[in-house]
Amino acid sequence: MLDRLEKGEGLPDYAKKHIIYYAGPAKTPEGYASGSFGPTTAGRMDAYVDRFMQEGGSYISLAKGNRSKDVTRACKKYGGxxxxxxxxPAAILAKNCIKKVEVLDNEEDGMEAVWKIEVENFPAFIVVDDKGEDFFQEWLG
Known part of the structure; x- marks a missing residue:
């Protein structure tokens, strides 16, 4: 997506209208909507969050692990x-919560493609809110 911004193309609508889930899919077993599709650690994306929010996208992200102060500041600044x-338990989450999966963009990138997934009762909790409050910082001190 950074390539698009550098070319002046802006972010795609899916980055503006939907939650960004940092995850990687595994092979789908027969009879299932998805194989294991667990969250990945989001820290490697921290450098891009402010820029994406500035461009109107990535206001809500879902992953695992803590985030940097840059993400906390961006969430406060842009309401993310x-x-x-x-x-x-990624395999169990996939079995019980993921209802539909399809490639949305960059199919040639394999696991790094952009996927659209429909979920139901997917467990998640707020780690960083739009006021810059960070659960991990408050909990760990």
Missing amino acids: FYLGSIGG
Whole structure:
């Protein structure tokens, strides 16, 4: 998506209208909507969050782990949220919560493609809110 911004193309609508879930899919077993599709650690994306929010996208992200102060500041500045989920039970989450999966963009990138997933009762909790409050910082001190 950074490539698009550098070319002056702006962010795609899916980055502006939907939650960004940092995750990687596994092979889908027969009879299931998805294989294991667990959250990945979001820290490697922290450098891009402010820019994406500035461009009107990525206001809500979902992954696992804590985020940097840059993300906390961006959430406060632009009204964003970071939601956390649990990585360990990814196969169970996929089986019980993911109802539909399809490639939306960049199919040639394999696991790094942009996926559209429909979920139901997917467990997540607010880690960083739109006021810059960070659950991990408050809990860990």
